[in-house]
Amino acid sequence: LQKYGCCNRMVRKNRGQQVKTLINQLMKVRLWLLIAVFWSVINAAGDIILPYLMKEIVDGGVVTGNMAYISRMALIMLGVALVNAVVRYAKNYFTIRTAQGYAKNMRIAIFKKVMDLMPRDVERLGQASLITRTTNDIMQVQTTLDMALRVMIRFPVNCLGGIVMVFLMDVKIALILLAIVPVTAVLSIVLVKKTVPMFDSAQKLLDGFN
Numbered sequence: 023l024q025k026y027g028c029c030n031r032m033v034r035k036n037r038g039q040q041v042k043t044l045i046n047q048l049m050k051v052r053l054w055l056l057i058a059v060f061w062s063v064i065n066a067a068g069d070i071i072l073p074y075l076m077k078e079i080v081d082g083g084v085v086t087g088n089m090a091y092i093s094r095m096a097l098i099m100l101g102v103a104l105v106n107a108v109v110r111y112a113k114n115y116f117t118i119r120t121a122q123g124y125a126k127n128m129r130i131a132i133f134k135k136v137m138d139l140m141p142r143d144v145e146r147l148g149q150a151s152l153i154t155r156t157t158n159d160i161m162q163v164q165t166t167l168d169m170a171l172r173v174m175i176r177f178p179v180n181c182l183g184g185i186v187m188v189f190l191m192d193v194k195i196a197l198i199l200l201a202i203v204p205v206t207a208v209l210s211i212v213l214v215k216k217t218v219p220m221f222d223s224a225q226k227l228l229d230g231f232n
Contacts, residue, residue: 044163047127054120058171061113066179068106074187075099117171125164132156 048055075095083092136152181203188196 043131044128047131048124048167050127051120051123054116054123055171058113058116058120059175061109061116062171062175063179065106065109065113066176067183068102068109069176070180070183070187071102072099072106074191075102077191113172117168120171121164121168124167125160128163129156129160132160 075098079092079095079099082088083095133156136156185196185199185203188199
């Protein structure tokens, strides 16, 4: 539990303990987490294979006029797309199960902690802050985990897999993409550093509303 503003120094000292608590709660849903990660990786791989199959249809079938090859590759592409659709459904299902199970465990743990607080601690932390911690903050953590499983797991797979595929097709274009990657990474870091203070300000305002 933390109160924004007057307790910032205490929050910084307890940052490591807070991260450890989050990880411990995440371990309670590790089975769902591993399954969600697995399907996310498979889904990302399927998204990479489809453009490659399209390239094969153009190069091996359209250019040469080989209709039999086009038909065969089109059926393979259709099969991959159908399988990938099922995989995407499985990924979404297990991602939601993981995020919601994690949020449920966190909400129960925080509620028990609040109920064990002494009246003076409740007065010091403030009822508005405690309400925010058990509602909005848990929702933010759930949303973050959900987005991490949907996007952050896919990003390195798509990035590395895409670069490998481009190298197999055209080395010059692949070198251009390889040069863009660090630029994108720097811009992402700058964006995160700019938005984190805004998030802290929004949390302070939310405490005031409660």
